[in-house]
Amino acid sequence: MTSLAPELLGHTVGVRQVIQETSDACSFVLDVPADLTERFTYKPGQFVTVRIPSERTGSVARCYSIASTPATDQYIKITVKRTADGYGSNWLCDHIAAGDTLHLLPPSGTFVPDRLDGHLRLFAAGSGITPVMSILKSALDTSTGTIALYYANRDRDSIIFDTELTELAQRYPHRLTIEHRLEDEHGLPTMDSIASFAADAVDGEVFICGPAPFMSLVKNTLVTCGYDRHSIHIEEFRSLDGDPFAPIAQLVTTDANASTVDITLDGDTHTLNWPADATLIDVMVNAGIDAPYSCREGECGSCACTLVEGTVNPGNTEALDPDDIADGYILGCQARPTSPTLRVEF
Numbered sequence: 001m002t003s004l005a006p007e008l009l010g011h012t013v014g015v016r017q018v019i020q021e022t023s024d025a026c027s028f029v030l031d032v033p034a035d036l037t038e039r040f041t042y043k044p045g046q047f048v049t050v051r052i053p054s055e056r057t058g059s060v061a062r063c064y065s066i067a068s069t070p071a072t073d074q075y076i077k078i079t080v081k082r083t084a085d086g087y088g089s090n091w092l093c094d095h096i097a098a099g100d101t102l103h104l105l106p107p108s109g110t111f112v113p114d115r116l117d118g119h120l121r122l123f124a125a126g127s128g129i130t131p132v133m134s135i136l137k138s139a140l141d142t143s144t145g146t147i148a149l150y151y152a153n154r155d156r157d158s159i160i161f162d163t164e165l166t167e168l169a170q171r172y173p174h175r176l177t178i179e180h181r182l183e184d185e186h187g188l189p190t191m192d193s194i195a196s197f198a199a200d201a202v203d204g205e206v207f208i209c210g211p212a213p214f215m216s217l218v219k220n221t222l223v224t225c226g227y228d229r230h231s232i233h234i235e236e237f238r239s240l241d242g243d244p245f246a247p248i249a250q251l252v253t254t255d256a257n258a259s260t261v262d263i264t265l266d267g268d269t270h271t272l273n274w275p276a277d278a279t280l281i282d283v284m285v286n287a288g289i290d291a292p293y294s295c296r297e298g299e300c301g302s303c304a305c306t307l308v309e310g311t312v313n314p315g316n317t318e319a320l321d322p323d324d325i326a327d328g329y330i331l332g333c334q335a336r337p338t339s340p341t342l343r344v345e346f
Contacts (some may be wrong), residue, residue, distance in 0.1 A: 006215035008053060008245045010105045012035055017073060017098050021160045025081040025127060026093045027067060028102070032076060042070055044138035044191050045131045045207065045235070047302075048078060049294045052088045052102040061240045063117060063300055064131035064210075065160070066107060068135040076107075079160065081127035081182035103105030105244060108294040108302035109241070111207065111235040117143035119201055123218045125152040125189070125210030131159050131235055132209055142170055150197050151216065152181040152189050189214060194221040202226045209235040229323055236319075237300065244296045250287045251278050259337035261310070265289065265346040279315075280305075280332040280344065296333045303332035 014031035021027055032040045047065040054060050054182045068077040096102065111131055113120070116139040124132040129151060139147050153159050159180065169176050179197055181189050194217065198206075206222060208215045215234050223229055258273040263284065274283050281303055284291035293303040298316030307330045315334030318324060330344075 008051070008103070009247060010049075010103050010160070011039065012101050012103050013040075015096055015098055015100045015102060018096065019077075020251040021079060021286050021331070022081075024093075024158075025079060027077050027079045028075040028096060030093070030102070030104075030105075031038060036311075037128040039106050040076060042066055042076065043112045044071075044134040045070055045111040045113065045293070045298075046109040046134075047111075047131065047237075048076075048107055049105040049240075049244055050088070050092070052079075054087070059245070060088055061242075061244050063133070063240070063294060065109075065235070067130045067133045068096065069134055069141060071138045071141040071334075073137075079127065079130040079133075079176070080086045081160070089215060103245070103293055108292055108300075110236070110292075110301060110304055111209070111233055113139070113205060117145050119120050119145050119204040120147045121198055121201055121204050121206045122147065122149045123151075123194070123206070123208040123210070123214075124149065125214040126158070127160060128208075128210030128214070128235070130209070132207060133161055135207055140168065140176065144175070146175050146177070146216055148177040148179075148197070148201070150179050150181060150189075150194065150218075152210065153183070155182055155184040176194070189217060191217065191221045191224075194218055194274075195225050198225060198227070200220055202228075204231070206232045208232065212236065230327075234321070240295045240297055240299060242295070242297050244294060244323050248285045249283055253281060259310070259340055259342055261337065261344060262343040263271065263289070263344050263346070274337045274342065277334065280330075280335050284332070291332065293333050298331050298334040301331070304329050304333050305344050305346045306330075307335075308343040308345055310337065312336060312342070313338055 016031040017029040019027040045065045049063050053058050064078040067079045080089050080092050122132045169178050208218045255275050258275045261274045263270045271282050281291050281293045287333050294300045301319035306328050312335040
Protein backbone atom coordinates (compact mmCIF):
# COMPACT_ATOMS: atom_id res chain seq x y z
CA MET A 1 0.00 0.00 0.00
CA THR A 2 1.09 3.55 -0.66
CA SER A 3 -0.12 6.52 1.36
CA LEU A 4 -2.41 9.19 0.06
CA ALA A 5 -1.54 12.86 0.48
CA PRO A 6 -1.63 13.71 4.20
CA GLU A 7 -4.72 15.92 4.16
CA LEU A 8 -7.00 15.14 7.07
CA LEU A 9 -10.33 13.52 6.44
CA GLY A 10 -13.42 15.40 7.56
CA HIS A 11 -14.70 18.96 7.25
CA THR A 12 -14.45 22.24 9.15
CA VAL A 13 -17.79 23.74 10.21
CA GLY A 14 -18.67 26.82 12.20
CA VAL A 15 -20.23 26.99 15.65
CA ARG A 16 -23.27 29.26 15.47
CA GLN A 17 -24.31 29.13 19.13
CA VAL A 18 -23.38 27.51 22.44
CA ILE A 19 -26.24 26.65 24.79
CA GLN A 20 -25.65 25.89 28.47
CA GLU A 21 -28.15 23.06 28.97
CA THR A 22 -27.21 22.24 32.59
CA SER A 23 -24.27 23.05 34.85
CA ASP A 24 -22.25 20.29 33.17
CA ALA A 25 -23.74 19.97 29.67
CA CYS A 26 -23.50 22.23 26.61
CA SER A 27 -25.07 22.11 23.18
CA PHE A 28 -23.22 23.36 20.10
CA VAL A 29 -25.35 24.57 17.20
CA LEU A 30 -23.40 24.04 13.98
CA ASP A 31 -23.33 26.32 10.97
CA VAL A 32 -22.64 23.88 8.13
CA PRO A 33 -21.42 25.58 4.91
CA ALA A 34 -23.86 25.41 2.00
CA ASP A 35 -21.54 23.23 -0.08
CA LEU A 36 -21.52 20.62 2.71
CA THR A 37 -25.28 20.51 3.27
CA GLU A 38 -25.76 17.22 1.44
CA ARG A 39 -22.71 15.67 3.11
CA PHE A 40 -24.12 16.55 6.53
CA THR A 41 -27.61 15.22 5.91
CA TYR A 42 -28.42 13.03 8.90
CA LYS A 43 -30.98 10.63 10.33
CA PRO A 44 -32.48 10.89 13.83
CA GLY A 45 -30.23 9.08 16.29
CA GLN A 46 -26.93 9.59 14.47
CA PHE A 47 -23.75 11.26 15.72
CA VAL A 48 -20.70 13.15 14.48
CA THR A 49 -17.05 12.52 15.32
CA VAL A 50 -15.18 15.63 16.49
CA ARG A 51 -11.44 16.22 16.24
CA ILE A 52 -10.15 17.87 19.43
CA PRO A 53 -6.63 19.34 19.75
CA SER A 54 -4.29 17.70 22.23
CA GLU A 55 -0.81 18.87 23.24
CA ARG A 56 0.14 15.29 24.09
CA THR A 57 -1.05 13.44 20.98
CA GLY A 58 -1.80 16.20 18.48
CA SER A 59 -5.51 15.42 18.58
CA VAL A 60 -8.13 13.06 19.96
CA ALA A 61 -11.42 12.01 18.40
CA ARG A 62 -14.74 11.82 20.22
CA CYS A 63 -18.25 10.91 19.08
CA TYR A 64 -21.15 13.16 20.09
CA SER A 65 -24.80 12.54 19.30
CA ILE A 66 -27.02 14.92 17.37
CA ALA A 67 -29.91 16.26 19.44
CA SER A 68 -31.70 18.18 16.69
CA THR A 69 -34.23 16.70 14.29
CA PRO A 70 -33.71 16.66 10.52
CA ALA A 71 -37.46 17.05 10.13
CA THR A 72 -37.79 20.66 11.30
CA ASP A 73 -34.54 22.01 12.78
CA GLN A 74 -32.57 24.29 10.48
CA TYR A 75 -29.24 23.64 12.17
CA ILE A 76 -27.50 20.55 13.51
CA LYS A 77 -27.09 20.58 17.29
CA ILE A 78 -24.77 18.28 19.22
CA THR A 79 -24.83 18.03 23.01
CA VAL A 80 -21.79 17.34 25.18
CA LYS A 81 -21.83 16.47 28.89
CA ARG A 82 -18.68 16.83 30.93
CA THR A 83 -17.37 13.56 32.32
CA ALA A 84 -14.87 13.14 35.14
CA ASP A 85 -11.37 13.24 33.63
CA GLY A 86 -12.97 13.38 30.18
CA TYR A 87 -10.50 15.34 28.07
CA GLY A 88 -12.72 15.83 25.02
CA SER A 89 -15.93 16.88 26.77
CA ASN A 90 -14.17 19.28 29.12
CA TRP A 91 -12.08 20.83 26.34
CA LEU A 92 -15.15 21.52 24.21
CA CYS A 93 -17.18 23.00 27.08
CA ASP A 94 -14.25 25.15 28.23
CA HIS A 95 -12.87 26.38 24.90
CA ILE A 96 -15.52 26.49 22.17
CA ALA A 97 -17.65 29.62 21.75
CA ALA A 98 -19.92 30.99 19.04
CA GLY A 99 -17.83 31.92 16.00
CA ASP A 100 -15.28 29.15 16.52
CA THR A 101 -14.95 26.14 14.22
CA LEU A 102 -14.90 22.38 14.72
CA HIS A 103 -13.39 19.69 12.49
CA LEU A 104 -15.89 16.86 12.02
CA LEU A 105 -16.55 13.65 10.19
CA PRO A 106 -20.04 13.64 8.61
CA PRO A 107 -22.99 12.16 10.52
CA SER A 108 -22.87 8.42 11.02
CA GLY A 109 -24.34 5.67 13.18
CA THR A 110 -27.03 2.99 13.09
CA PHE A 111 -29.04 3.96 16.18
CA VAL A 112 -31.82 4.97 13.82
CA PRO A 113 -35.46 3.83 13.60
CA ASP A 114 -36.41 1.97 10.44
CA ARG A 115 -39.67 3.89 10.56
CA LEU A 116 -41.07 6.64 12.75
CA ASP A 117 -44.79 5.96 12.44
CA GLY A 118 -44.95 3.09 14.93
CA HIS A 119 -45.09 3.11 18.71
CA LEU A 120 -41.72 3.91 20.29
CA ARG A 121 -40.40 3.18 23.77
CA LEU A 122 -37.35 5.30 24.57
CA PHE A 123 -35.00 4.85 27.54
CA ALA A 124 -32.26 7.34 28.42
CA ALA A 125 -30.00 8.08 31.35
CA GLY A 126 -28.01 11.30 31.70
CA SER A 127 -26.52 12.47 28.41
CA GLY A 128 -27.99 9.39 26.74
CA ILE A 129 -31.00 11.63 26.10
CA THR A 130 -29.16 13.28 23.19
CA PRO A 131 -29.80 10.78 20.33
CA VAL A 132 -33.08 9.80 21.96
CA MET A 133 -34.19 13.43 21.79
CA SER A 134 -33.53 13.50 18.06
CA ILE A 135 -35.63 10.36 17.58
CA LEU A 136 -38.41 11.64 19.85
CA LYS A 137 -38.73 15.01 18.13
CA SER A 138 -38.54 13.46 14.66
CA ALA A 139 -41.32 10.99 15.48
CA LEU A 140 -43.55 13.74 16.90
CA ASP A 141 -42.93 15.95 13.87
CA THR A 142 -43.46 13.35 11.15
CA SER A 143 -45.81 10.64 12.42
CA THR A 144 -48.92 9.99 14.51
CA GLY A 145 -47.62 7.16 16.70
CA THR A 146 -47.19 7.27 20.45
CA ILE A 147 -43.86 7.80 22.20
CA ALA A 148 -43.03 6.95 25.80
CA LEU A 149 -39.77 8.17 27.37
CA TYR A 150 -38.21 6.79 30.57
CA TYR A 151 -35.46 9.23 31.57
CA ALA A 152 -33.11 8.66 34.53
CA ASN A 153 -31.03 11.39 36.18
CA ARG A 154 -29.41 12.24 39.52
CA ASP A 155 -31.80 15.10 40.28
CA ARG A 156 -34.05 17.70 38.65
CA ASP A 157 -31.17 20.09 37.91
CA SER A 158 -29.31 17.46 35.89
CA ILE A 159 -32.14 16.88 33.38
CA ILE A 160 -30.84 17.89 29.96
CA PHE A 161 -33.59 19.45 27.78
CA ASP A 162 -35.94 19.63 30.78
CA THR A 163 -37.83 22.70 29.55
CA GLU A 164 -38.08 21.42 25.98
CA LEU A 165 -39.35 18.01 27.12
CA THR A 166 -41.98 19.65 29.32
CA GLU A 167 -43.17 21.80 26.41
CA LEU A 168 -43.35 18.80 24.09
CA ALA A 169 -45.38 16.80 26.61
CA GLN A 170 -47.81 19.73 26.88
CA ARG A 171 -48.03 20.09 23.10
CA TYR A 172 -48.61 16.37 22.49
CA PRO A 173 -50.52 15.18 25.59
CA HIS A 174 -52.09 12.19 23.82
CA ARG A 175 -48.92 11.04 22.07
CA LEU A 176 -45.99 11.67 24.42
CA THR A 177 -45.56 10.19 27.89
CA ILE A 178 -42.49 11.00 30.00
CA GLU A 179 -41.48 9.28 33.21
CA HIS A 180 -38.59 10.97 35.02
CA ARG A 181 -36.62 8.64 37.28
CA LEU A 182 -34.69 10.91 39.66
CA GLU A 183 -32.18 9.20 41.91
CA ASP A 184 -32.58 11.70 44.77
CA GLU A 185 -36.35 11.07 44.80
CA HIS A 186 -36.91 7.52 43.55
CA GLY A 187 -33.53 5.82 43.78
CA LEU A 188 -31.76 4.18 40.84
CA PRO A 189 -33.77 2.58 38.02
CA THR A 190 -35.06 -0.87 38.92
CA MET A 191 -36.26 -3.85 36.95
CA ASP A 192 -39.75 -3.40 38.41
CA SER A 193 -40.01 0.28 37.41
CA ILE A 194 -38.80 -0.47 33.88
CA ALA A 195 -41.13 -3.46 33.50
CA SER A 196 -44.09 -1.41 34.69
CA PHE A 197 -43.27 1.40 32.27
CA ALA A 198 -42.87 -0.93 29.28
CA ALA A 199 -45.56 -3.52 29.99
CA ASP A 200 -48.16 -2.28 27.51
CA ALA A 201 -46.06 -2.14 24.32
CA VAL A 202 -44.13 -5.36 23.78
CA ASP A 203 -44.62 -5.01 20.02
CA GLY A 204 -42.99 -1.56 19.76
CA GLU A 205 -39.47 -0.56 18.80
CA VAL A 206 -37.14 0.34 21.68
CA PHE A 207 -34.12 2.67 21.77
CA ILE A 208 -31.80 2.76 24.79
CA CYS A 209 -28.87 5.09 25.50
CA GLY A 210 -26.94 5.75 28.69
CA PRO A 211 -24.29 4.18 30.91
CA ALA A 212 -23.61 0.50 30.22
CA PRO A 213 -25.20 -0.83 33.47
CA PHE A 214 -28.39 1.12 32.73
CA MET A 215 -28.62 -0.18 29.17
CA SER A 216 -27.98 -3.75 30.27
CA LEU A 217 -30.67 -3.50 32.95
CA VAL A 218 -33.23 -2.12 30.50
CA LYS A 219 -32.49 -4.66 27.78
CA ASN A 220 -32.56 -7.65 30.14
CA THR A 221 -35.80 -6.43 31.69
CA LEU A 222 -37.49 -5.96 28.34
CA VAL A 223 -36.45 -9.39 27.08
CA THR A 224 -37.86 -10.87 30.29
CA CYS A 225 -41.10 -8.96 29.62
CA GLY A 226 -41.42 -10.56 26.20
CA TYR A 227 -39.90 -7.98 23.89
CA ASP A 228 -38.27 -9.31 20.73
CA ARG A 229 -34.53 -8.69 21.07
CA HIS A 230 -34.45 -7.56 17.42
CA SER A 231 -36.69 -4.62 18.31
CA ILE A 232 -34.28 -3.39 21.02
CA HIS A 233 -31.60 -0.94 19.87
CA ILE A 234 -28.69 0.17 22.04
CA GLU A 235 -26.29 3.08 21.52
CA GLU A 236 -22.93 2.97 23.23
CA PHE A 237 -19.88 5.19 22.79
CA ARG A 238 -16.30 4.51 23.84
CA SER A 239 -13.30 6.81 23.82
CA LEU A 240 -11.36 6.38 20.58
CA ASP A 241 -7.64 5.59 20.75
CA GLY A 242 -6.81 5.97 17.06
CA ASP A 243 -7.23 8.79 14.58
CA PRO A 244 -10.25 8.41 12.28
CA PHE A 245 -9.25 11.69 10.61
CA ALA A 246 -5.99 10.21 9.28
CA PRO A 247 -5.99 9.56 5.51
CA ILE A 248 -6.93 6.07 4.36
CA ALA A 249 -4.10 4.36 2.49
CA GLN A 250 -4.40 3.88 -1.24
CA LEU A 251 -4.80 0.21 -2.16
CA VAL A 252 -3.45 -1.87 -4.98
CA THR A 253 -6.57 -3.84 -5.90
CA THR A 254 -5.20 -5.65 -8.97
CA ASP A 255 -3.77 -8.49 -6.87
CA ALA A 256 -4.77 -11.75 -8.53
CA ASN A 257 -5.30 -13.26 -5.08
CA ALA A 258 -7.77 -10.57 -4.01
CA SER A 259 -11.29 -11.68 -3.15
CA THR A 260 -14.36 -10.40 -4.97
CA VAL A 261 -17.10 -8.73 -2.96
CA ASP A 262 -20.57 -7.54 -3.92
CA ILE A 263 -21.55 -4.62 -1.66
CA THR A 264 -25.14 -3.39 -1.48
CA LEU A 265 -25.44 0.14 -0.07
CA ASP A 266 -28.39 2.52 -0.39
CA GLY A 267 -29.99 0.30 -3.02
CA ASP A 268 -26.90 0.13 -5.26
CA THR A 269 -24.63 -2.89 -5.65
CA HIS A 270 -20.88 -2.48 -6.22
CA THR A 271 -18.54 -5.31 -7.21
CA LEU A 272 -14.98 -4.73 -5.99
CA ASN A 273 -11.70 -6.52 -5.52
CA TRP A 274 -10.94 -6.97 -1.82
CA PRO A 275 -7.25 -7.60 -0.94
CA ALA A 276 -6.66 -9.91 2.00
CA ASP A 277 -4.77 -7.27 4.02
CA ALA A 278 -7.39 -4.53 3.61
CA THR A 279 -10.61 -3.79 5.47
CA LEU A 280 -13.91 -3.42 3.70
CA ILE A 281 -14.03 0.30 4.50
CA ASP A 282 -10.54 0.74 2.98
CA VAL A 283 -11.75 -0.90 -0.22
CA MET A 284 -14.95 1.15 -0.40
CA VAL A 285 -13.26 4.50 0.24
CA ASN A 286 -10.59 3.75 -2.37
CA ALA A 287 -13.37 3.00 -4.87
CA GLY A 288 -14.94 6.41 -4.22
CA ILE A 289 -17.96 4.99 -2.39
CA ASP A 290 -19.45 7.11 0.39
CA ALA A 291 -18.92 4.39 2.99
CA PRO A 292 -20.54 4.65 6.43
CA TYR A 293 -17.77 4.76 9.03
CA SER A 294 -16.58 6.86 11.90
CA CYS A 295 -14.04 5.51 14.38
CA ARG A 296 -12.25 2.90 12.18
CA GLU A 297 -11.44 0.99 15.38
CA GLY A 298 -14.43 -1.34 15.74
CA GLU A 299 -15.72 0.74 18.64
CA CYS A 300 -18.72 2.72 17.38
CA GLY A 301 -20.64 0.29 15.15
CA SER A 302 -21.47 2.84 12.45
CA CYS A 303 -19.99 0.58 9.75
CA ALA A 304 -21.97 -2.49 10.83
CA CYS A 305 -23.20 -4.55 7.89
CA THR A 306 -24.48 -8.05 7.18
CA LEU A 307 -22.22 -10.75 5.76
CA VAL A 308 -24.65 -12.52 3.44
CA GLU A 309 -22.14 -14.81 1.76
CA GLY A 310 -18.49 -15.73 2.35
CA THR A 311 -16.21 -15.61 5.38
CA VAL A 312 -14.04 -12.95 7.01
CA ASN A 313 -11.55 -12.42 9.78
CA PRO A 314 -13.85 -10.17 11.87
CA GLY A 315 -11.16 -8.28 13.80
CA ASN A 316 -12.29 -6.24 16.80
CA THR A 317 -16.05 -6.66 17.26
CA GLU A 318 -16.53 -4.91 20.62
CA ALA A 319 -19.24 -2.69 19.14
CA LEU A 320 -21.38 -5.76 18.36
CA ASP A 321 -23.16 -7.80 20.97
CA PRO A 322 -23.42 -11.61 20.70
CA ASP A 323 -26.91 -11.37 19.21
CA ASP A 324 -25.61 -9.09 16.42
CA ILE A 325 -22.79 -11.50 15.60
CA ALA A 326 -25.20 -14.45 15.60
CA ASP A 327 -27.34 -12.55 13.10
CA GLY A 328 -24.39 -12.23 10.71
CA TYR A 329 -23.27 -8.66 11.41
CA ILE A 330 -19.65 -7.64 10.84
CA LEU A 331 -17.82 -4.33 11.10
CA GLY A 332 -16.65 -2.92 7.79
CA CYS A 333 -13.68 -1.14 9.37
CA GLN A 334 -12.36 -4.40 10.82
CA ALA A 335 -13.33 -7.29 8.56
CA ARG A 336 -10.80 -8.81 6.14
CA PRO A 337 -11.75 -11.50 3.59
CA THR A 338 -10.96 -15.18 4.03
CA SER A 339 -12.99 -16.58 1.12
CA PRO A 340 -12.70 -15.98 -2.67
CA THR A 341 -16.14 -14.40 -3.01
CA LEU A 342 -18.30 -12.46 -0.55
CA ARG A 343 -21.56 -10.57 -0.43
CA VAL A 344 -22.25 -7.79 2.05
CA GLU A 345 -25.30 -5.62 2.69
CA PHE A 346 -25.38 -2.28 4.55
